């Protein structure tokens with residue numbers, strides 16, 4: 001039996017795609033190993049790379065070099081955004097002869113890759129072909145379901161449309177429903193919808209559909225207890241969809257919004273619409289359901305950002321009832337307009353503004369967690385095994401709890417009470 005190690009960097013979409021590949025390989029008789037310690041025999045190492053920031057790209061490069069040293073006999077394949085983004089890096093990797101194939105995401109499952117893999121391992125099988133439905137060997141307790149790819153918006157800082165394509169590609173509803181049913185048949189109670197722009201799901205389908213339509217269809221699957229939405233661009237918030245998150249019944253009371261900024265001049269420079277109405281909308285949503293998790297992505301130190309713009313952003317976020325904040329210090333990506341934009345902020349300013357925002361985020365997060373102590377929530381433990389007494393678990397409103405469960409079932413939600421002990425938020429099973 002051939003053995004493969006699959007590693008992923010970057011976003012949830014990357015994780016979902018690696019999981020699809022893992023399922024295909026497993027169904028085709030390839031044994032998947034779960035660590036990267038080196039030592040054991042491995043035939044294939046597949047790394048799904050990331051290039052969203054310079055740091056992510058550097059991490060991808062280091063990981064490739066590390067596994068190539070650890071597994072000198074293996075076929076090492078780099079796929080994903082970093083392998084597509086930087087041809088010089090590709091060349092370097094090829095020159096030192098540990099990369100036997102480079103493929104962007106669209107090339108993963110092509111016959112060339114299979115032929116190259118087979119030539120190297122002496123096989124004649126199609127290891128990348130889909131045998132039965134793809135989700136059955138997901139290892140995550142809360143599986144990711146890819147529903148969309150591509151983006152046609154071209155924000156001035158973003159490299160994604162150049163790497164994943166600017167054509168919007170929605171998975172047809174029947175395929176998503178089949179995958180969701182397959183997951184529930186295998187005992188999973190929560191699915192996480194993921195994509196580059198899930199708020200635009202369905203707009204390229206005929207007839208045109210919306211994410212609300214998709215959620216309505218998923219809600220009808222009886223064993224599916226929870227549908228969690230991935231990030232939704234502010235201009236794609238749909239009132240009917242928001243209603244489902246406020247109710248928090250099957251659609252998890254959890255919104256993740258890549259706001260990026262709130263100051264109009266900065267948003268204009270980012271090629272993004274203003275967000276004043278959306279800020280009012282989000283405040284009203286949280287007022288109606290104070291237990292709803294509201295996560296926000298922001299970029300600190302964008303080139304056009306003045307001190308006044310930053311103050312505006314900071315105060316708007318302070319006044320917004322967010323429950324967690326993801327802060328990205330601006331990282332210029334070659335090939336985007338922001339890369340050559342004048343008025344770049346210094347690294348020191350970017351770092352300092354990011355630090356202030358992260359402090360604000362930490363304070364907001366603590367406030368939200370403290371407000372949840374004593375509440376009853378349903379949390380899905382991350383560990384699917386019976387051997388670990390302590391595991392982490394994620395509640396419907398995205399509380400990350402420690403949970404003591406010596407025996408549980410993969411993917412099942414457990415009723416628990418939130419408590420706080422010795423610096424940890426605990427889910428005490430009821």
Ligand code: SF4
Nearest residue numbers: 151153154155158160
């Ligand atoms: S909408 Fe999102 S994925 Fe599309 S260009 Fe803007 S930041 Fe990138």
